[in-house]
């Protein structure tokens with residue numbers, strides 16, 4: 773099976789690769805930098821979901837040989853208890869309804885939340901906060917905030933598993 777992923781982000785690609793290995797489905801993965809069609813820094817669940825679906829659906833139209841495409845999107849969402857990291861995934865299949873799954877949520881420290889509300893993007897803010905580079909490709913904000921216990925690839929793997937599981941159920945496949 774050929775599966776397209778709507779991102780060149782290393783943590784996202786690693787998550788999808790690992791998940792197909794874990795569920796023992798043979799898949800050739802093609803990564804394409806797909807537009808999310810939403811802001812660079814989505815600011816609600818709705819916007820983050822839309823970004824994930826747009827990426828999945830867009831890359832399915834781009835990669836003709838793929839029967840399936842996965843879009844993963846990171847965002848933040850306001851709650852009465854602070855600004856939280858939120859992550860969403862979507863899986864698009866030709867002629868079928870796009871399926872969604874959400875991932876882990878974790879509160880962002882106030883100093884990061886303030887900078888995002890002032891218009892900055894989480895990726896560069898995290899690099900600045902940690903005095904590191906390209907955290908979004910490695911441990912991600914979630915890795916930093918959990919002391920390395922859950923990195924960005926592990927978090928997206930869970931979403932990928934929720935997506936692929938729903939796809940398999942719809943297809944009537946069993947493991």
Ligand SMILES: O=P(O)(O)OP(=O)(O)OP(=O)(O)OC[C@H]1O[C@@H](n2cnc3c(O)ncnc32)[C@H](O)[C@@H]1O
Pocket residue numbers: 778779780781784812813814844845846847893894895896898907908909911912913914915924
């Ligand atoms: O190449 P793409 O697929 O766009 O990967 P990305 O790292 O930019 O990821 P998203 O667009 O899905 O995330 C939206 C924004 O939030 C940032 N972001 C999201 N989750 C993050 C995380 O865990 N660590 C660091 N930055 C994160 C990211 O850099 C963007 O500014």
Ligand SMILES: [Mg+2]
Pocket residue numbers: 812
């Ligand atoms: Mg991005």
